[in-house]
Each structure stands twice: as C-alpha cells, then as structure tokens.
C-alpha cells in the first residue's frame with residue numbers, strides 16, 4: 001500500500017462523541033512512550049501529524065487520521081501514564097472499552113511493544129480485551145534500532161510467546177533506522193475492505 005495522503009480528522013475524549021465515521025478503522029495502541037505517534041507519522045510520512053512526546057493530558061484522546069480518503073488510522077490513548085491515579089485509569093478503561101465495544105468498522109488493532117521490554121499487565125489486559133471482542137491483532141515491535149540486528153528475531157520470538165500470538169503476527173519496526181514501513185503498510189492493506197463493504 002502507498003500512503004498518498006493523510007490528514008487529521010477529529011479527536012474524541014468522551015464516550016458519547018464516538019460514532020461511525022463511515023470508513024474502515026485500523027487502530028494503534030500501547031503504553032505511553034512506546035513510539036506510537038512516531039510510528040503513525042512514519043507510516044504517513046508526515047512529521048508532526050500525530051503529536052510525539054505529547055504531555056499526558058493531550059494523549060487521553062482517540063485521534064482519527066484519514067488515509068487516502070479511504071480508511072482511518074485510529075490513535076488510541078496510551079496506557080500507563082496515570083500510575084496510581086484510579087479515576088484517570090477508569091476514564092481510560094471506559095473510553096477504550098467503549099470504543100472497542102461500539103465500533104463496527106475496526107478491521108485491525110496494532111498493539112505496540114518496545115522491543116527491549118516484556119509485556120506488562122496493561123499489555124496483557126489489552127490483549128485480553130482484543131481477544132474478548134474478537135478483533136484481529138498484530139503486534140508492532142518498536143525501536144528495533146535499540147538492539148543488535150542479530151537479536152531482533154530472538155526478541156520477536158519472546159514477545160510472541162508472551163502475547164500468545166504466532167510470530168507471523170509480530171512485525172518489527174524502527175522509525176529512527178527506517179525499518180518496517182512497507183511490511184506494516186502491506187499487512188494493514190490486507191485488512192482494509194472485506195466483508196462489510
């Protein structure tokens with residue numbers, strides 16, 4: 001797939017703002033700082049489209065980006081920014097669960113994991129949600145430039161085991177070293193369109 005154009009459409013912070021925007025959705029989720037905004041900008045080839053290093057308050061939103069006038073990248077709020085803050089965590093949970101439970105157009109969730117990290121409880125809970133809602137899921141392993149090239153396969157195998165997913169569902173990427181863009185876009189392309197078109 002070639003990204004010909006990408007534009008920001010809307011941010012949603014409340015459950016009652018969620019609606020069917022009429023096009024397929026590909027969502028991105030992961031703990032804060034995993035490299036989600038950088039990845040979206042890299043895939044779209046537009047610096048600053050998604051806000052990198054945004055202050056936590058600004059990241060508690062669901063952001064829609066329209067790609068090729070055809071489908072949306074949906075940037076879900078990162079988790080882990082509100083450690084110890086129960087009401088923040090509840091707000092995050094209700095927005096994510098509300099989105100996953102309501103959307104009819106979600107074709108794929110890309111769950112981001114830093115290549116150097118083990119899955120934490122939030123990652124595992126997210127995988128459980130996705131399984132529960134029966135949503136196709138791939139893992140995008142970020143910041144692959146942070147380890148030796150020869151180690152990438154080993155880390156992918158580890159993350160696949162922890163996530164209980166097949167290795168074919170794990171794609172490595174590095175925004176800094178420009179690795180993985182084509183593979184990820186081609187994989188996403190396989191999920192666009194399909195049964196409810």
Ligand code: GDP
Pocket residue numbers: 030031032033034035036037038039051052053054078142143144145146173174175176177
């Ligand atoms: P977000 O909170 O998940 O949206 O994460 P950001 O995209 O804001 O990135 C968090 C930090 O990780 C920033 O300092 C980025 O520059 C850095 N980062 C993102 N992608 C990569 C990558 O592929 N390699 C390296 N080395 N750093 C990255």
